[in-house]
Amino acid sequence: MPNHVQLVARRSFFLLLFLILTGCSSAYYRAAESLGFHKRDILVHRVEKARDSQEEAKTQFKNALDRFTALTGFKGGSLEEKYRELDAEYERSRAKADEVRKRIDDIEDVSEALFDEWENELSQYQNPSLKRSSQQKLTGTRRRYDQLIAAMKRAESKMEPVLLTFRDQVLFLKHNLNAQAIASLRGELDSLQTDISALIKSMEASIREADEFIKSVGGPA
Template sequence: MQTSKSTTRIISISFFTLALLGCQSAYYGALEKVGIHKRDVMVSRVESANETQLEAKQQFQTALQKFKSVRQFNGGNLENIYETLNDEYETSAALADKINSRINDIESVSDALFEEWEKELSEYTSESLKQKSAQQLTKTKSQYRRLIRAMKNAETSMKPVLNVFKDQVLFLKHNLNAQAIASLKGELNNIESNVATLIKQMNKSIDEANQFIKTMSQ
């Protein structure tokens, strides 16, 4: 019987996933041999994500100011304006991608940590210690869910901002004239509103990350 292309693709993906999981297990195992546990890796990754969030927050605020500066444009080199705004858009988009990667890293280690934690509950001989560990696991999972939800909400809020940035930069690229400037000026209120929503979501995410790091470090 001939194997269909879709079946072959599914099998390939399955083998890749198993290989990836095997690599991750080996990676965490190697770290634990030198005293670095999954809990430590998780805290480190949340810290890295938080640093990137702070960097992104500053970048989006800077980009907004650059876009708003067009209000004072009364003639001059539109090519320079395009280059400036395009740089701001590309930097913002790169940081958004970086945050997505950071979130994926956190989710990866959290899966491994919670799976291990659940499994080790059955190894307790003391019922009271088992119960305390189970309660701590439940609490940590709850905090983790709040953290990831906040991070993903912030990430989602970046998309409408990036979309408007990109649209205006593209239009300006192909229309280096007064019409393009007028279009950008007309979108500034929308841009400001989207950025304000984004900053609000990012502040929530940053606060959740700080609280999670504090709890996990105790």
């Protein structure tokens, strides 16, 4: 039979799961804090998850470009099979892009709650020196956060043009399994390579910002 501690932990887990699924952010943060997970901890965790999602998206977009490039050199075989492969790469790329967007939304949600709470707590200080120190730390954390979220959104904004190009080519190939479709792919290759190179560069900059932010955030407010 599970002991009391196990039962409490299990109930707490299912409570957090329910709050996540129902999308009640404020209730989720209160429940998480009751278990010892503060908003700062949640923010850092979500930045780590977003960074990892960007790493995965970067790899996926590279893979999709490789598949696209290989298809432009198509010499023979089943063009229907090549279409399915390219379509699968597009769908995987779209899914990774959606995941990155969701991770950024999650970061913005908890950061707003954290900074509002931190700002409100400043008025509770009686010691001017401690208040000044906390204010300075809040200002610095906000500045680093603004740099981080700007970098993440710059990288995220570069995904959609690439996805639209992929989608157009996949749709065209679906109904034109012939040399005309391959010629169309070749015509888009240089532009697509340029766009994906810019996307990867932005993602790498965003990932570096995430690493710097994670390192910088710590210690009591």
